[in-house]
Amino acid sequence: VPQDVEVKTGDAAQSASPVHTGPPDVPVVRHSARPSSRWRERLNRWDVRFSPYAYISPFFLLFLVIGMFPLIYTAVVSVYDWSLIGGRGEFVGLQNYRDVLGNPYFWKSAVNTLSIFVLSSGPQILIALGLAGLLDTALRGATFWRMGVLLPFVVAPAAVAIIFGSLFGDRYGLFNEALGWIGLPGVPWHTDRLASHIAIATMVNWRWTGYNALILLAAMQAVPRELYDAAAIDGAGRYRQFTSITVPSIRPTVIFVVITSTIGGLQIFAEPRLFDTTLAQNGGSDRQFSTMTMLVYDFGWHLRDLGRASATAWLLFVLIILIALVNYFLSRRFGALAGIHRPRRWKR
Amino acid sequence: VYRSTPRATRTWALTATAAVLLSLGLAACGGDDGDDGGSADSSVKITIATFNEFGYEDLISEWNDANPDIQVTQKKVGTWDDAKENLYTKLAAGSGLSDIEAIEGDAMPAILAESDAFVDLTDTELDGRWLDFKAAAATNADGQMIGYGTDAGPEGICYRSDLFEKAGLPTDRDEVAARMGTWDDYFATGEEFVKKVPGTAWYDSTGGTAQAMLNQVENPFEQSDNTIDVENADLQAVYATLTANIDKGLSTKLTQWSDDWTASFQKDGFATMACPGWMLGVVSGNADGVAGWDFANVFPGGGGNWGGSFLVVPQQSEHPDEAKEFAAWITAPEQQVKAFQAIGAFPSQVEALTSPEVLDMTNEFFNNAPVGQILSDRAAAITVQPYKGPKYSDILQAFQAALLRVDDGTNDPAESWETFLSDVDQL
Numbered sequence A: 001v002p003q004d005v006e007v008k009t010g011d012a013a014q015s016a017s018p019v020h021t022g023p024p025d026v027p028v029v030r031h032s033a034r035p036s037s038r039w040r041e042r043l044n045r046w047d048v049r050f051s052p053y054a055y056i057s058p059f060f061l062l063f064l065v066i067g068m069f070p071l072i073y074t075a076v077v078s079v080y081d082w083s084l085i086g087g088r089g090e091f092v093g094l095q096n097y098r099d100v101l102g103n104p105y106f107w108k109s110a111v112n113t114l115s116i117f118v119l120s121s122g123p124q125i126l127i128a129l130g131l132a133g134l135l136d137t138a139l140r141g142a143t144f145w146r147m148g149v150l151l152p153f154v155v156a157p158a159a160v161a162i163i164f165g166s167l168f169g170d171r172y173g174l175f176n177e178a179l180g181w182i183g184l185p186g187v188p189w190h191t192d193r194l195a196s197h198i199a200i201a202t203m204v205n206w207r208w209t210g211y212n213a214l215i216l217l218a219a220m221q222a223v224p225r226e227l228y229d230a231a232a233i234d235g236a237g238r239y240r241q242f243t244s245i246t247v248p249s250i251r252p253t254v255i256f257v258v259i260t261s262t263i264g265g266l267q268i269f270a271e272p273r274l275f276d277t278t279l280a281q282n283g284g285s286d287r288q289f290s291t292m293t294m295l296v297y298d299f300g301w302h303l304r305d306l307g308r309a310s311a312t313a314w315l316l317f318v319l320i321i322l323i324a325l326v327n328y329f330l331s332r333r334f335g336a337l338a339g340i341h342r343p344r345r346w347k348r
Numbered sequence B: 001v002y003r004s005t006p007r008a009t010r011t012w013a014l015t016a017t018a019a020v021l022l023s024l025g026l027a028a029c030g031g032d033d034g035d036d037g038g039s040a041d042s043s044v045k046i047t048i049a050t051f052n053e054f055g056y057e058d059l060i061s062e063w064n065d066a067n068p069d070i071q072v073t074q075k076k077v078g079t080w081d082d083a084k085e086n087l088y089t090k091l092a093a094g095s096g097l098s099d100i101e102a103i104e105g106d107a108m109p110a111i112l113a114e115s116d117a118f119v120d121l122t123d124t125e126l127d128g129r130w131l132d133f134k135a136a137a138a139t140n141a142d143g144q145m146i147g148y149g150t151d152a153g154p155e156g157i158c159y160r161s162d163l164f165e166k167a168g169l170p171t172d173r174d175e176v177a178a179r180m181g182t183w184d185d186y187f188a189t190g191e192e193f194v195k196k197v198p199g200t201a202w203y204d205s206t207g208g209t210a211q212a213m214l215n216q217v218e219n220p221f222e223q224s225d226n227t228i229d230v231e232n233a234d235l236q237a238v239y240a241t242l243t244a245n246i247d248k249g250l251s252t253k254l255t256q257w258s259d260d261w262t263a264s265f266q267k268d269g270f271a272t273m274a275c276p277g278w279m280l281g282v283v284s285g286n287a288d289g290v291a292g293w294d295f296a297n298v299f300p301g302g303g304g305n306w307g308g309s310f311l312v313v314p315q316q317s318e319h320p321d322e323a324k325e326f327a328a329w330i331t332a333p334e335q336q337v338k339a340f341q342a343i344g345a346f347p348s349q350v351e352a353l354t355s356p357e358v359l360d361m362t363n364e365f366f367n368n369a370p371v372g373q374i375l376s377d378r379a380a381a382i383t384v385q386p387y388k389g390p391k392y393s394d395i396l397q398a399f400q401a402a403l404l405r406v407d408d409g410t411n412d413p414a415e416s417w418e419t420f421l422s423d424v425d426q427l
Helices: A002-016 A034-077 A095-102 A104-135 A142-154 A157-167 A174-181 A193-221 A225-233 A238-249 A251-266 A270-275 A292-302 A306-341 B006-034 B057-066 B080-093 B105-112 B132-137 B161-166 B173-178 B183-196 B206-214 B233-247 B259-264 B277-286 B320-330 B333-343 B371-380 B392-407 B413-426
Strands: A080-083 A087-091 B044-051 B070-077 B100-104 B147-149 B155-160 B201-203 B270-276 B293-296 B309-312
Touching: A034 A080, A034 A306, A080 A306, A095 A104, A095 A306, A104 A142, A104 A193, A104 A238, A104 A251, A104 A292, A104 A306, A142 A193, A157 A174, A157 A193, A157 A270, A193 A238, A193 A251, A193 A270, A225 A238, A238 A251, A251 A306, A270 A292, A292 A306, A292 B080, B044 B080, B044 B320, B057 B070, B057 B320, B057 B333, B070 B080, B070 B320, B080 B100, B100 B105, B100 B320, B105 B132, B105 B309, B105 B392, B132 B147, B155 B161, B155 B173, B155 B277, B155 B371, B161 B183, B173 B293, B183 B201, B183 B233, B201 B206, B206 B233, B206 B270, B206 B392, B233 B392, B233 B413, B270 B277, B277 B293, B277 B333, B277 B371, B293 B371, B392 B413
Parallel strands: B044 B070, B044 B100, B201 B270
Antiparallel strands: A080 A087, B100 B309, B147 B309, B155 B270, B155 B293
16 A cells, blocks of 8 residues: 555656656755755745845835835935926926925925824824724624724725815715704814814714724734633723733734824825815915825825825824834833833733 | 646646737737837828817817828816826926817916927917917027917806896996996996895805906016016905905805805805806806806906917927928918807917908807907907917916915914915915
């Protein structure tokens, strides 16, 4: 029987690989001399040392092409007079940056971006955390509820904007009509600065809260259940368990969610642009809800000045890094504060 | 070291077969694309991109039936602002534009400044086809004709006779015309109207009325050497009049072409509006089912031309000759007459203006008004062609935003004017 098996294996190998023509039981390297086996040893060593880099290289090569190259190219464009259609003009050094920083719309857009970001990311992560905590309990039809919170994420942003656009319409919108029923005046959603930020943040929250909740839920499910049992024996209630076990245990995931939503929140574009009803679509008649990316678009495509657009894009890049760092330290600290209640012996 | 089993071999073979089939399939698709106009299907396919309504649907079917070797498809977008963004983005990208692009009249000077990106459409056979001002607006400094004119925009006044009656105003076309000879008369009648019919504005939008007034100013934004001059007395007068009207309740305070603006046609939002020929189709579309619209043979301050478009062929087009041939055909007088019958786009072609099909045309939606005759009279009344330089379209957008800030209550007129000046500085 063993003989039979060996023959079959050989046949299979042969048919699969036409190059491997020798008899299956004859190793190819049998006649190799000593130098060759040292060569093999070296190959082995290199294999162990370098192969992992080769395996992860596709990501970095792709990143180089579609991430790093545009970043550097944008930096090059930003120091030239560069027209959308005419292409590269004169070298102007940092003049584009000075122009952008001196433009009143830059600061307005920066404040709007931060305001919309705070109004969206803050509530979003808190609600996601609470929602994930609820989904982590023993629910009937858990999969149904878990898929349910993801539904808004599947809807295209353009469709979200159309739906919310008719809800937040200044004259014939549902919210304002509802306010009218109870005798309150309508809110000027498109002209009041704060009101427009709230409307846009609502759109963003509706779309992203469920997505973040699912990521947090996945992390929560990896928390060892015995921690909860021990806490229950010690007399900790549900809320105390959540703040003292769940939140500190998933801290790395919270940091991840905070940083990704920082990046996404500061680059917000589709929602405010589709929310806009003015012809120029620069974010309201007085740029009440113009964001940094909308300003990049305004410079690049309305004013056809890619130099200033690139300078704005780089300033946005720097701003995102700064705020991501601030958030990183804040959320570490938030985790550490929450961790005060955690008894030492639970430390893994 | 192979440890293959027959099962693994079979899987491998299946995968390989699938891969080969897939790559063959892809290659076949690639072949089709690269073989455009080859032996398999010898017709050339060209596209024409338009915005708003051009009235070309039936004409394109007619062409396609008669010319199996050049098949045309139309791409439509809602507003010129959308079309403009698409145009500039794809001009910059160097690809993606249609073989023929429609250009709004006010933006033509900016297009002429980028003449290199477009095909020279000069054709001596077409000399004299268009009205002089239309041909001049499509010709660059080197004497090349970059665009073929489609329609012109002589303006009359569209009005709601039922609402006029409610306000105790005359409803007859000629009597209405008698009360709108100047802008002062027009606005004074409006004040009378809004007192009688509260809740309904006099005109559709501040922005639209602004364009109507600007088209009677010789140098609205730029001097004839293209220097920007927005602090001129004429422009300030238009701005002052319109912002004062907002407080008087004459304006709907809506953005022209916005959803609320479209909805206001159905909700007795306003009683009159400045109507170039091409606007007639827009009004009858938006106000579908609303009775009482009429069209008066008058325009405040005489005549005015608003809009009227051009067709251009971008250099990126792979079939510039066929595109040119089609553009020349569809802008011929006979075709433009049909577009006029379809949606009211008034011809800019000399021969079409005297054709009985144009002059005798009436419009059922507008109480059977003789729109052909009225628009011809309005065209004859045009005395001023405003100077529009390459920045005209951009400045106009900033000016409209300035009016909107006063409309929506964000700014008072003085603040908004300051913002407008700084916006123009950024251009």
